[in-house]
Amino acid sequence: MARILVPLKRVPDFEGRLALSAGQRSIECSGLRWIMNPFDEIALEGALRLRETRGGVEEIVALSAGGVECAQQLRTALAMGADRAVLVRCESELDSYLTAEIIAAVYKQARYDMVIAGKQAVDTDANQTGQILAAILGVPLAPFASAVSVDERWSSAEVTCEVDSGWETLRIALPAVITVDLRLNEPRYPSLPGMISAKMKPLQEVPLNALGIEYGVRVRTRSMQLAGKQRKRIKVETVKSLAHVIREVLARQEH
Amino acid sequence: MILVFIEHSGPEVALWSRSVISAALEAKSAHGYRRAAGLLVGGKNAVLAAREASYYGLDQVYYIDTVQTASHPACVDAAVLRQVCLRLGVMLLLAGASSRAKSFMPRTAHMLGAGMVSEAVAFLPDGAFRRMMYAGSAYAEVEVLTKIKAATIQQSAFAAAPKLDAGCEVCCLDEACPAPLQEEIIACSSADDGRPELRDARVVVSGGRAFSNAGEFAAHVGALADCLGAAVGASRSAVDAGCAPNSAQVGQTGKVVSPDLYVALGISGAIQHLAGMHGAKTVVAVNSDPAAPVFEESDYYLVGDVCSVVPELCRELKSI
Known part of the structure; x- marks a missing residue:
């Protein structure tokens, strides 16, 4: 029977309303709504569908790292259908490397057949954790998945990956790390019975220092600045004048 | 030294790799490196593309032509690049932000014990990097705390390096293709619509x-x-x-x-x-x-x- 580990990140839903904190080192968090990273939600849905369609899944474990508030997103994962959750408690800033080390430490506590996660978190946009995890564990990687199928014995997987020019299908032995892209699926909403049963499912808290990780972050954010480009915002009234604008812009660029 | 992973399609250097070369030349002066070299990995076209790559201002271009197919899995690049970095004593490894580089760069960086910056847009004079976060809403200044550093480059932030009259030295490396392969490409498609990339x-x-x-x-x-x-x-x-x-x-x-x-x-x-x-x-x-x-x-x-x-x-x- 297979075990699937789904790491997930709590991220702010910041559409259009980003402000910086007083120290200019991070964003102002007060007033923001917090969600499960949308790509991780797709990864969890992918794991749930493998259980429903392929079968042979003993356990789907959701994992997050951070403050006690991350339990909220883990409860959502349990309500969607994960069997149990692990919250690695730490208050300090994590980079992709340390996040991957945390996932690797939890992976080593049980025999997992697959780690499936979002390709990137929509706050820091690094797109590194899954790749580093594969390198730490020394297992195959299938990044940016838009389709995943697993053989009956859970010994190998065929994963269609989004690439710049289209797609490519990778065959990989399991255990492996898969990171998922947008088109893998549309995640379900937690059902009411799901939300009720989520309260009964185990959510284990583990302090970071209990994992035996020796090193700290490799990349540190020292300051932030809001970006923004002032555009001209000139309203054009007719299609004819729009055509002239386009011709002028192109003529200007040629010189 | 700085090493740029240069991508090529057939004998042509990818345009985005020329932006990465520009970025490397900027990093060379801003972060104080002595040399900036390029590396191409592939089959027989690697040497042709390497010759072209030598005209964009790098100090040296290396190529490996023993990786037979152009469409080898990214795990090959990850392992080959690690070997080359150790052999040449690379301190800053750069690549574009292509889907391929996004797959192998964090792995190579980890194998080298390097911290990596994703999609850098600038090299700051004190050795830090600038990159975008929060869907481009914010710039972040980030410090890499490891001795060896790695970064992918946001192509839009650097103009493609112009072609010069004279090329630098081109040199073949004999790094072996590592076996066994962890990933095997069994099918692929191209969405090429005949329009510009x-x-x-x-x-x-x-x-x-x-x-x-x-x-x-x-x-x-x-x-x-x-x-x-x-x-x-x-x-x-x-x-x-x-x-x-x-x-x-x-x-x-x-x-x-x-x-x-x-x-x-x-x-x-x-x-x-x-x-x-x-x-x-x-x-x-x-x-x-x-x-x-x-x-x-x-x-x-x-x-x-x-x-x-x-x-x-x-x-x-x-x-x-």
Whole structure:
């Protein structure tokens, strides 16, 4: 029977309303709504569908790292259908490397057949954790998945990956790390019975220092600045004048 | 020294790799490295592309021509690159932000014990890097705390290195292809539509959810693109709706473009899409909603239904 580990990140839903904190080192968090990273939600849905369609899944474990508030997103994962959750408690800033080390430490506590996660978190946009995890564990990687199928014995997987020019299908032995892209699926909403049963499912808290990780972050954010480009915002009234604008812009660029 | 992983298609150096070469030359002076070299990995075309790559201002170009197929899995690049970095004593490893480099760079960086910056846009004089976060809403200054450092480069932030009259030395490395392979490519497709490559295009025409299906999208976005010799882009929602392939997606989770002209057709302007078009010199938007957020991010905009505007616009453009 297979075990699937789904790491997930709590991220702010910041559409259009980003402000910086007083120290200019991070964003102002007060007033923001917090969600499960949308790509991780797709990864969890992918794991749930493998259980429903392929079968042979003993356990789907959701994992997050951070403050006690991350339990909220883990409860959502349990309500969607994960069997149990692990919250690695730490208050300090994590980079992709340390996040991957945390996932690797939890992976080593049980025999997992697959780690499936979002390709990137929509706050820091690094797109590194899954790749580093594969390198730490020394297992195959299938990044940016838009389709995943697993053989009956859970010994190998065929994963269609989004690439710049289209797609490519990778065959990989399991255990492996898969990171998922947008088109893998549309995640379900937690059902009411799901939300009720989520309260009964185990959510284990583990302090970071209990994992035996020796090193700290490799990349540190020292300051932030809001970006923004002032555009001209000139309203054009007719299609004819729009055509002239386009011709002028192109003529200007040629010189 | 700095090593740039240079991607090539056949004997041609990828245009985005020339932006990475520019970035390497900037890093060389800003961060104080003595040399900047390039590396190409592939089969027999690697030597041809390496010769071309030698003309863009690097101090040396290395190539490995023993990796037989151009479409080898990214795990090969990860392992080969690690060997080369150790052999040459590389302290800063750079690559583009292609899907391939995104797959192997974090792995190689980890194998070298290096911290990695994703999609750097600048090298600061004190050794730090600048990159975008939060879908392009914020710049972050980041420090890499490891001795060996790695970064992918945001192509839109660096102009492609110009071709010089003289080339640098080109040198063959004999690193073996590592076995066994962890990943095997068993099928692939290309969404090549005969138009310019999206990341490299001078003009991009993108479509959003205003188009109800793939046929309508192609008939309008494709037609205007062909009229302007442009690449076709799409918003995430247009891709989700099946109107355009994922390889055309512009935005935080798709491609970042930096054309001279970006035409947004029926795109509302979600922040995650804007992240992909910040680098455009001029933005033109057409949308039927007078309050569309995309207008805030446009230089010129027209309120109107894209399905009636586009055919008329094509006619007008042809008549000028």
